[in-house]
Amino acid sequence: MPTRRDTHRTYDDTPRTDEAFVRLAALPEGAARTALREELVRAWLPLSERLAGRYRDRGETADDLRQTAAVGLLKAVDGFDPSHGTAFIAYAVPTITGEIKRHFRDHMWTVHVPRRVQELRNRVREARHELQDAGGGEPGVREIAGYTGLSEADVRAGMEALQSFRALSLDAEQSGSESPCTLADAMGADDPALDTLIDRESAKPGLHALPARERRILYLRYFQGMTQKNIGRELGISQMHVCRLLRQCCESLRDEAMCAAPGEAA
Numbered sequence: 039m040p041t042r043r044d045t046h047r048t049y050d051d052t053p054r055t056d057e058a059f060v061r062l063a064a065l066p067e068g069a070a071r072t073a074l075r076e077e078l079v080r081a082w083l084p085l086s087e088r089l090a091g092r093y094r095d096r097g098e099t100a101d102d103l104r105q106t107a108a109v110g111l112l113k114a115v116d117g118f119d120p121s122h123g124t125a126f127i128a129y130a131v132p133t134i135t136g137e138i139k140r141h142f143r144d145h146m147w148t149v150h151v152p153r154r155v156q157e158l159r160n161r162v163r164e165a166r167h168e169l170q171d172a173g174g175g176e177p178g179v180r181e182i183a184g185y186t187g188l189s190e191a192d193v194r195a196g197m198e199a200l201q202s203f204r205a206l207s208l209d210a211e212q213s214g215s216e217s218p219c220t221l222a223d224a225m226g227a228d229d230p231a232l233d234t235l236i237d238r239e240s241a242k243p244g245l246h247a248l249p250a251r252e253r254r255i256l257y258l259r260y261f262q263g264m265t266q267k268n269i270g271r272e273l274g275i276s277q278m279h280v281c282r283l284l285r286q287c288c289e290s291l292r293d294e295a296m297c298a299a300p301g302e303a304a
Contacts, residue, residue: 093138106138162199
């Protein structure tokens with residue numbers, strides 16, 4: 039398909055395809071329509087690749103960007119209606135860029151980032167490229183802030199958001215360590231002993247308030263592991279009495295701990 043440049047055009051990727059789209063709209067489904075559709079897609083593919091290039095260095099590979107832009111181009115070719123009187127490029131550009139932005143929204147941001155921070159990220163990224171292109175090397179926070187008019191805090195937020203497209207895998211090996219370890223190895227975990235510690239501290243006042251015999255019974259039963267029968271023999275009381283005292287002590291300690299909790303919280 040011939041490609042002619044208009045004197046007012048900047049790019050060489052806007053072919054003259056008005057007549058082809060009119061013919062495409064009139065053709066029924068079949069081999070002829072499929073062939074013309076593929077021809078139109080090939081003719082406009084340079085445009086989709088150029089639009090994909092605008093989103094480089096944003097955490098996605100160039101191949102994936104081009105493929106996503108090509109999907110947007112296919113949607114544009116299939117959805118364009120020449121009878122509306124608009125040029126195809128006016129319909130194709132927002133369709134392709136919309137597909138690319140949807141790709142970033144649905145597949146890249148694994149960590150939710152507020153829209154304001156995303157905008158800061160874009161401004162910081164563009165400023166970095168412009169300052170680097172000017173030959174200044176890698177710009178710092180203060181230099182980017184002066185160039186963009188942003189505060190240094192906003193620049194730092196934007197720079198952090200540059201790394202927020204993808205979450206690190208827990209199985210990813212950490213650099214800088216003497217021995218191989220993953221991120222999961224460096225993460226803490228809940229200590230089940232903390233619940234036991236809280237329970238013990240809650241029970242302390244009630245334990246101190248118990249008579250000496252009851253405290254000894256609890257000690258022998260729960261710390262020495264003695265049976266109720268053996269505790270009864272050692273203290274000279276019946277097993278039934280030991281059972282009753284244990285039940286009373288446990289109920290008393292539980293009630294005191296439950297009543298003390300609201301008072302301590304206040």
